[in-house]
Amino acid sequence: MAEPNSQTQTTAMIGIGEYRVGTFPMMTIGLGSCIGLTLYDPLKKTGAMVHIMLPDSGGRTERPGKYADTAIPLLLKELDALGCSKRSLVAKIAGGACMFEYFGTNLNIGERNTDKVRIGLKEQGIKLSSEDVGGKVGRTVTFLPGSGGKVSVRRADGVTTEL
Amino acid sequence: MKLSAVQADAIQELGNIGAAHAATTLSQMLSSTVSMSVPAIKAVDLAELGNHIGDESAAMVVFELQGEIQHGGYIIFYITRESAIRLTNTMLGMTDTDRDFNEMDQSALLEVGNIMVSAFLDATAELLGFIMLPSPPALSIDMAHAAMESLIAQLGEEVDEVLLFSTELICEEHKIDSDIIMLPEVSTLKRITDLLEEMMKAT
Numbered sequence: 001m002a003e004p005n006s007q008t009q010t011t012a013m014i015g016i017g018e019y020r021v022g023t024f025p026m027m028t029i030g031l032g033s034c035i036g037l038t039l040y041d042p043l044k045k046t047g048a049m050v051h052i053m054l055p056d057s058g059g060r061t062e063r064p065g066k067y068a069d070t071a072i073p074l075l076l077k078e079l080d081a082l083g084c085s086k087r088s089l090v091a092k093i094a095g096g097a098c099m100f101e102y103f104g105t106n107l108n109i110g111e112r113n114t115d116k117v118r119i120g121l122k123e124q125g126i127k128l129s130s131e132d133v134g135g136k137v138g139r140t141v142t143f144l145p146g147s148g149g150k151v152s153v154r155r156a157d158g159v160t161t162e163l
Numbered sequence: 164m165k166l167s168a169v170q171a172d173a174i175q176e177l178g179n180i181g182a183a184h185a186a187t188t189l190s191q192m193l194s195s196t197v198s199m200s201v202p203a204i205k206a207v208d209l210a211e212l213g214n215h216i217g218d219e220s221a222a223m224v225v226f227e228l229q230g231e232i233q234h235g236g237y238i239i240f241y242i243t244r245e246s247a248i249r250l251t252n253t254m255l256g257m258t259d260t261d262r263d264f265n266e267m268d269q270s271a272l273l274e275v276g277n278i279m280v281s282a283f284l285d286a287t288a289e290l291l292g293f294i295m296l297p298s299p300p301a302l303s304i305d306m307a308h309a310a311m312e313s314l315i316a317q318l319g320e321e322v323d324e325v326l327l328f329s330t331e332l333i334c335e336e337h338k339i340d341s342d343i344i345m346l347p348e349v350s351t352l353k354r355i356t357d358l359l360e361e362m363m364k365a366t
Contacts (some may be wrong), residue, residue: 015210016312017323030218030308036178053209053316063323066209099313100225102301109316135288138309140218156305 011142017066021052021078026143027162031095033110035068035117035133036141038092039075039126040149041084047145048075054109056114063161068116091126092118092151094141096133110134130163164349166326166356171204173359174328178202178345180290181283182330185343188282192275193253193334200331208324213308215327221307222247222264224276225314226297228284228351234319235295236347238283240276241307241329246339247272253337264304273300279332283343291358295351311346320349338359 014028014036026049028036033053040047050071050153057067064070076086096114108114114133121128132139132153144150166174182199190197209213221243228235242250248260254275280297288294293353303310315325328345347355 003179013213015208015213016315030216030306030312032306032309032311034312053312054321054341066323076275096314097309099303099305099310102299107317109313136302136303136305138218140306140308156218156309 009146014049014051016051016053017063019048019065019071019075019078021048021075021082022046023145025146027141029139029140031139032097032099033095035093035095035113036139037071037075037117038141038143038149038151039079039089040092040143040145041079041088042090042149043088044082044084045145045149046079046082046110047143047149048079049141049143050075052117055112063073068113068120072117072120076124086124086126089126090129090149091121092130094132094139094151094153094163095121097135097137097139099136099138101136117133132161132163164326164352165191165206166204169363170356170360173363174204174356175202177287177290177355177359178328178330181287182332182343184282185279186332188278189275189332189334189341192278193250193337194226195253195334195336197332197334197335202330205327205329206207207327208325209311209322210213212312212315212325216307216311218308220244220305222272222302222304223307223310224272224280225301225303225310226276226280226299228295228347230294230296232295232351232354234348235351236318236345237314238280238297239314239344239346240341241278241344242272242339242341244304247304249338250275250339250341254338258289269302269304273302276300276302291355291362292350293354293358314346318346318348322349326352336344
């Protein structure tokens with residue numbers, strides 16, 4: 001799963017709990033309460049993307065990309081292996097919505113995911129440069145490390161914004 | 164949880180009975196013929212969910228499974244955006260398909276979902292002798308994947324793989340294509356397969 005591969009320039013699709021690291025285009029579709037996190041090193045033009053589903057791993061070691069608490073250290077380790085310095089990394093996040101008000105109110109996983117990712121980035125001293133989170137809306141995110149780390153967010157109605 | 168071939172067959176038959184009742188109610192509401200597919204059971208790894216349910220715009224009327232179980236998972240009436248407009252147009256006597264969803268559409272969708280899912284669960288309760296009741300419905304008209312992953316994230320029992328159990332209901336006259344999808348908690352699925360196996364032994 002999710003081996004870094006800098007050879008291909010086709011867009012890497014990142015499923016729930018998956019991550020990729022490299023210079024190629026990356027995309028994750030249909031974020032609801034999940035978070036799409038991108039980390040980008042402008043010096044190396046290299047980045048990482050992960051589709052986080054839940055705030056806490058509760059000690060689970062399988063699928064580290066699935067949880068906010070394990071995903072961030074994982075991406076940092078992978079980026080470090082490619083020579084990216086933690087100090088130059090820029091983070092952007094999208095997602096963390098509450099798609100169903102009726103069910104979501106007591107759990108609000110979207111909000112907990114967002115909080116946990118923000119805290120995790122802060123603990124690592126990584127700058128969160130922009131975000132598009134919350135609300136009751138699905139988001140599809142594309143990340144282009146080769147084009148200055150551009151992150152675009154598309155909503156169901158087709159409206160696309162850049163982070 | 165892995166299903167044996169026998170369990171999968173039994174669940175498929177259960178879906179057949181439930182969906183047939185749901186199809187009848189839809190047919191009555193539309194005064195038109197509704198056909199149904201053979202129910203499909205797919206074990207889907209979370210990372211692969213996007214290959215089955217994309218980011219296309221769809222309406223999903225979602226019910227939590229309650230009754231003899233408290234949080235049994237979810238049952239969903241899924242309909243693509245285009246089909247949803249055609250469905251409410253047919254019910255409300257309108258013809259404009261190039262329009263936004265309004266409150267009338269939303270209440271019509273909630274009502275259709277409610278009637279169909281109730282028919283589905285009534286039929287399965289009668290067969291199983293195990294009562295699953297739908298919670299009040301919640302509606303999402305947005306990216307299908309976004310709605311589905313949010314439901315999976317709030318399942319009580321954490322999973323890396325989900326069993327999606329879906330039956331397609333089609334009304335050719337009005338070009339309406341919809342699905343009833345069940346996303347049960349593992350414990351609910353176990354309960355259902357146990358009951359089905361007991362029934363098969365008894366006959």
